[in-house]
Amino acid sequence: MLNYQQVLPFIKKTDLEALEPQALKAKEDLLHKTCLGNDFVGWVDYPNRLSEADLKAIVAASQTIQNQSQVLLVIGIGGSYLGAKSALSMLRAYFKKTGGLEILFVGNTLSSTYTKAVLQYLQHKDFSINVISKSGTTTEPAIAFRLFRGLLKEKYGSRFNERIYCTTTIGKGVLYSEAINNNYQIFAIPEDIGGRYSVLTPVGLLPMACSNIDIYQVINGASQAIFNFSQKPFWENQVLLYASLRKALYDQGKRIEMLVYYEPKLHYFGEWYKQLFGESEGKNHLGLFPVTANYSTDLHSLGQYVQDGHRHLFETVLNINKPEEDLTIPLDQLDFDQLNYLTKYSLHQINHQALVGTTMAHVDGGVPNILINVPELSPYYYAYLVYFFMLSCGISAALLGVNPYDQPGVEAYKRNMFALLGKPGLEKLTEELKKKR
Ligand code: PA5
Numbered sequence: 001m002l003n004y005q006q007v008l009p010f011i012k013k014t015d016l017e018a019l020e021p022q023a024l025k026a027k028e029d030l031l032h033k034t035c036l037g038n039d040f041v042g043w044v045d046y047p048n049r050l051s052e053a054d055l056k057a058i059v060a061a062s063q064t065i066q067n068q069s070q071v072l073l074v075i076g077i078g079g080s081y082l083g084a085k086s087a088l089s090m091l092r093a094y095f096k097k098t099g100g101l102e103i104l105f106v107g108n109t110l111s112s113t114y115t116k117a118v119l120q121y122l123q124h125k126d127f128s129i130n131v132i133s134k135s136g137t138t139t140e141p142a143i144a145f146r147l148f149r150g151l152l153k154e155k156y157g158s159r160f161n162e163r164i165y166c167t168t169t170i171g172k173g174v175l176y177s178e179a180i181n182n183n184y185q186i187f188a189i190p191e192d193i194g195g196r197y198s199v200l201t202p203v204g205l206l207p208m209a210c211s212n213i214d215i216y217q218v219i220n221g222a223s224q225a226i227f228n229f230s231q232k233p234f235w236e237n238q239v240l241l242y243a244s245l246r247k248a249l250y251d252q253g254k255r256i257e258m259l260v261y262y263e264p265k266l267h268y269f270g271e272w273y274k275q276l277f278g279e280s281e282g283k284n285h286l287g288l289f290p291v292t293a294n295y296s297t298d299l300h301s302l303g304q305y306v307q308d309g310h311r312h313l314f315e316t317v318l319n320i321n322k323p324e325e326d327l328t329i330p331l332d333q334l335d336f337d338q339l340n341y342l343t344k345y346s347l348h349q350i351n352h353q354a355l356v357g358t359t360m361a362h363v364d365g366g367v368p369n370i371l372i373n374v375p376e377l378s379p380y381y382y383a384y385l386v387y388f389f390m391l392s393c394g395i396s397a398a399l400l401g402v403n404p405y406d407q408p409g410v411e412a413y414k415r416n417m418f419a420l421l422g423k424p425g426l427e428k429l430t431e432e433l434k435k436k437r
Pocket of ligand 1: 197
């Protein structure tokens with residue numbers, strides 16, 4: 001899966017050897033839950049702890065939702081949004097076949113235009129809600145829930161509660177109380193799993209099941225990843241190698257990791273990856289800045305900078321070996337566009353040569369390249385990849401010396417926003433901010 005040949009021109013093998021003991025220790029600390037932030041490492045073995053009854057309850061709810069509604073509205077933000085969104089984008093067809101459940105996301109933005117558009121769209125549709133929030137108090141999804149719960153009440157009267165599925169922490173927060181008071185079906189987010197590490201819990205699994213994604217295959221892929229990455233020695237362990245390569249490149253002055261894909265279905269996987277690494281590592285003025293690029297599209301926008309701009313970045317390329325679909329270039333008798341030389345290739349082969357050629361050019365231009373080969377886009381490999389990145393992130397953060405499971409920096413904007421909106425209790429800050437304006 002991991003190929004780091006195109007990093008070796010930039011680092012010495014001894015750099016990796018030097019990181020081996022720290023990486024091995026970080027892995028052991030994580031697996032034995034003795035690491036920094038160990039209150040939040042329940043995700044490490046969660047897929048193996050999920051019971052058959054848990055999975056059956058998720059599948060049963062997904063069937064009820066598909067029977068009762070045309071649309072499932074998923075309400076959530078950050079880790080309560082990006083995991084499910086990334087799985088659906090990666091694993092569903094580009095264009096919805098007729099029939100079948102449509103899945104929309106709200107509560108991931110404060111855009112009034114978008115939110116109103118969804119409200120209007122749902123006026124004439126049967127819909128159910130899966131509201132997802134670990135804390136049960138996050139502003140964006142809370143506002144959306146109030147609005148769309150109101151619409152459900154308008155449409156279905158006293159039976160509105162039969163269409164609300166609530167994924168939250170058991171026993172905590174206003175969302176949990178609301179769910180108990182109104183008898184919504186509840187799915188638990190384990191207390192020891194933070195948002196950006198929660199996609200393999202009901203947070204991601206219920207929306208996936210509603211899309212007819214085989215969640216048993218998802219769990220199989222995650223379990224295989226747990227087995228492989230916990231057992232293998234350093235030089236065969238792709239997680240340990242990837243985390244060490246990132247650290248070695250960081251130590252050399254690289255400050256940006258660009259996750260690159262050549263298949264647009266990976267766009268939201270990239271968004272999930274940005275949250276995972278950005279919120280986990282970006283603290284104490286440390287960390288690689290995670291960005292993404294969709295090639296070859298972005299070679300026509302960002303490509304110039306990557307080839308010739310400031311040399312502070314490296315690329316991690318996701319290569320999907322087997323496309324879901326392929327097609328050939330038809331022969332044209334007149335060769336009007338001079339493309340007949342391409343007719344011996346499929347479009348996927350052309351895309352792959354774009355990857356090979358780009359890698360060579362960028363490495364020549366001073367951009368180290370890590371290649372991650374993924375056999376195909378499937379529920380199994382989705383989860384395998386998710387687990388690979390989560391474990392790599394935990395180990396990378398340990399190599400950097402930061403706690404990957406908190407996000408204190410996210411509070412600053414919230415406090416200001418609440419104060420500016422006049423939230424009771426923040427009057428002093430409201431006055432200070434008014435003077436600054
Ligand atoms: O990773 C995290 O913990 C955050 O990004 C959260 O997922 C995000 O803030 C949403 O929080 P909640 O699920 O409590 O609404």
